[in-house]
Amino acid sequence: MTLISSISGTRGTIGGKPGDNLTPVDAVAFSTAFSNFIKQRSGNASPTVVIGRDARPSGHWLSSIVSGTLQASGVHVVDLGLSTTPTVEIAVPGLKADGGIILTASHNPIEWNALKLLNAKGEFISAEEGKQLLHQINNADFNFPDVHQTGSYRMESGWIERHIDQVLAYDLVDVDAIRAARFKVAVDPVNSTGALAIPLLLERLGVSEVRMINEEVTGIFAHNPEPLKQNLTEISEVVRSQGFDLGIVVDPDVDRLALISEDGEMFGEEYTLVAIADYYMQVRPGATVSNLSSSRALKDVTSAASQNYHASAVGEVNVVTKMKEVHAVIGGEGNGGIIVPDFHYGRDALIGIALFLTHLAKKGVKMSALRAGYPQYEMAKNKIQLKPGMQPDVLIDAMKERYAAENVNTIDGLKIDFAEEWVHLRKSNTEPIIRIYTESASKASAEALAQRIEKELSALI
Numbered sequence: 001m002t003l004i005s006s007i008s009g010t011r012g013t014i015g016g017k018p019g020d021n022l023t024p025v026d027a028v029a030f031s032t033a034f035s036n037f038i039k040q041r042s043g044n045a046s047p048t049v050v051i052g053r054d055a056r057p058s059g060h061w062l063s064s065i066v067s068g069t070l071q072a073s074g075v076h077v078v079d080l081g082l083s084t085t086p087t088v089e090i091a092v093p094g095l096k097a098d099g100g101i102i103l104t105a106s107h108n109p110i111e112w113n114a115l116k117l118l119n120a121k122g123e124f125i126s127a128e129e130g131k132q133l134l135h136q137i138n139n140a141d142f143n144f145p146d147v148h149q150t151g152s153y154r155m156e157s158g159w160i161e162r163h164i165d166q167v168l169a170y171d172l173v174d175v176d177a178i179r180a181a182r183f184k185v186a187v188d189p190v191n192s193t194g195a196l197a198i199p200l201l202l203e204r205l206g207v208s209e210v211r212m213i214n215e216e217v218t219g220i221f222a223h224n225p226e227p228l229k230q231n232l233t234e235i236s237e238v239v240r241s242q243g244f245d246l247g248i249v250v251d252p253d254v255d256r257l258a259l260i261s262e263d264g265e266m267f268g269e270e271y272t273l274v275a276i277a278d279y280y281m282q283v284r285p286g287a288t289v290s291n292l293s294s295s296r297a298l299k300d301v302t303s304a305a306s307q308n309y310h311a312s313a314v315g316e317v318n319v320v321t322k323m324k325e326v327h328a329v330i331g332g333e334g335n336g337g338i339i340v341p342d343f344h345y346g347r348d349a350l351i352g353i354a355l356f357l358t359h360l361a362k363k364g365v366k367m368s369a370l371r372a373g374y375p376q377y378e379m380a381k382n383k384i385q386l387k388p389g390m391q392p393d394v395l396i397d398a399m400k401e402r403y404a405a406e407n408v409n410t411i412d413g414l415k416i417d418f419a420e421e422w423v424h425l426r427k428s429n430t431e432p433i434i435r436i437y438t439e440s441a442s443k444a445s446a447e448a449l450a451q452r453i454e455k456e457l458s459a460l461i
Contacts, residue, residue, distance in 0.1 A: 009130075011105055011114030014058045022113055027065045030115050031101070032144075033136040035073035037129065038099045042120065046151065047098035048076040050091050050118075052083030052159075054104040054252040055192040055219035058113045062103055066115065070101075071151040072144055079155050082217065084193050084254035085116070086348035087163045092122035094162070104253035107226035110219065123345050124317050160197045163350060168204055170343055172283060173354040174361065179206025181361035186211045186244045186260070188235040190225045191218050192252035194349070201350055205357060213238060225251055227258035227336060229266045240264025246360070246367050248353060255347040256336040259356065261367035269336040270295040274374055276338055276352060277330050279359035281305035286329030289322045291315070292415045293424050293437045294334030300375040313412035314426065320345045380446035382436040383428075384457050392427035392434050398460050399425060399453075421445065423453050 010030050012022030019026065038047045049070055053059035067077045078095055080088060085102050092100040100118035108114075117125050117133070125133070136142075168175060185207050189195040195215040202210050213235060214222040224231040227249045239247040239260045246267075247260030259267035267275075274297045277288050281301060288302045291314045299309040312322035316337065323331045323341055332339045337347035340355070363370055386392060396414045407417040413426035421440035428435060436453055440446040 009114055009116040011112060013111045014113055024065050027062055028069045029137050031066045031069035032073050032142050033133050034117055035070055035075045036136055037133050042098040044098060046074055046076060048078060050078045050080060050088060050095055050097045050100040052080035052088040052102055055082060055217045056110055056113060056252065057219050059103050062113055066101060066103065067153060071153055074145040074149050075151040077151060077153045080159050081155060082193050082196060083159060084197055086255055086346050086350060087159050089118060089122040089346040090163050090166065090344055091159045092118055092120065106253050107251040109224060110221055123320060126317065164201050164204060167201065167351050167354050170351065174358045175205055177361040178357045182208040183357065184209040184244045186235055186238045186247045188213050188249045190214055190221050190252060191216055193217065194250040194254045197254060197350060198248065201353060205354060211238065227251055227256060227269065236260050236264040250349045254349045257338060257349040257352040258336050261371060263368050267367060267371050270334040271297065271371060271374060272336045272352065273332045273334065273338055274298050274301055275359060275370065276355050277301050279355060280330045281307060284329050287326045289319055289326065289328045289331035291319055291333050292409060292412050295377050296422065296439060297375045297377055311409060316347060377439050377441065378443040378446050380438045380450045382450040382454060383433045384436065384454050386432040390461065395434065395457060395460050396425050421449055423449055
């Protein structure tokens with residue numbers, strides 16, 4: 001059982017002892033610290049915070065605890081109830097609130113939940129702000145107001161619909177083109193809030209036929225909710241055997257988008273961003289951003305349009321920071337997370353779906369043909385176990401020296417760019433391991449590179 005507190009919030013497995021797992025006690029501590037943080041940042045003694053949650057069973061009572069603690073701390077609460085992460089991100093500035101909390105463990109299994117923290121812009125709080133909040137929690141620096149200064153509470157519905165309204169109003173979403181394509185689409189929202197949002201979005205986009213599987217909003221996930229190939233055999237078979245043009249898969253909080261081609265094969269999470277960036281390079285060319293562990297295909301597509309690609313450290317906050325710095329037109333992460341900066345600075349599967357369908361409709365080709373037109377890369381993800389006392393930074397520095405003649409990037413661990421492939425070494429913040437990510441022209445060559453690097457690290461150990 002695990003509790004992981006970081007700069008962006010806290011996540012953990014439900015049950016057990018406070019401080020070791022995500023318990024009511026931990027939820028109270030984080031909610032109280034966030035209340036103080038919001039008061040200090042806003043200069044408002046009675047700020048407003050928007051909350052929303054995915055469908056996992058622990059979300060109901062966790063939401064009640066968070067809401068009650070915020071009110072007891074003098075914060076007014078607007079509760080969206082069952083929602084999506086990007087919907088909450090849009091609602092915070094839409095309601096002129098001072099912050100937000102999303103209750104979701106994203107792609108983690110049912111045993112997990114989390115509190116993810118947003119600022120007044122609806123963006124994840126910065127690293128420095130997160131450190132200040134953790135300091136408050138560690139020092140239990142809390143002081144609750146009297147009964148006359150406690151906060152109010154109200155439920156507010158309709159924000160998923162408003163989110164979809166904004167998607168349809170976005171200038172690069174072409175509803176007429178999508179309607180004319182008469183797409184047949186299968187959808188797997190893995191028993192969470194995507195089942196509330198995606199059918200409505202597809203209906204309003206004019207999709208000809210929609211087949212939902214695992215659409216009951218129970219939070220009892222029909223399969224491991226991370227949208228990886230091994231977890232998506234059911235929808236892949238539905239798409240292939242029943243003649244659908246594509247399959248759409250999201251994680252429980254609807255910020256990651258995975259796609260299935262008409263032949264039942266994975267389009268590839270990495271290529272969700274690549275395809276949408278390809279569309280942008282044709283209609284609104286400009287800089288692109290992804291993290292260091294994302295596919296080189298994004299750089300290839302960007303460079304082919306004579307635009308500049310930039311890499312950030314891993315993590316959504318870091319991607320957003322780099323996007324703002326270079327004024328990127330599109331960005332995200334290779335896990336299917338699409339960030340459209342002039343829509344909002346958060347990963348959003350709903351705008352991703354609308355943009356992808358627009359691109360596919362305008363191309364007039366099958367999914368498999370679209371995928372075949374992009375640079376072909378395969379990834380491997382390995383790790384090496386460290387023994388007590390071993391220092392991962394020392395090992396990574398030694399690898400940096402070994403490959404000093406290559407193109408290296410050290411903003412997040414060590415990434416070595418070779419002519420035809422790359423490797424990214426990162427220490428884990430939660431386990432005694434070094435993660436080894438590689439990409440090459442084939443799965444076999446990516447695995448071979450990973451094994452070579454693993455042997456070199458083992459020799460250093």
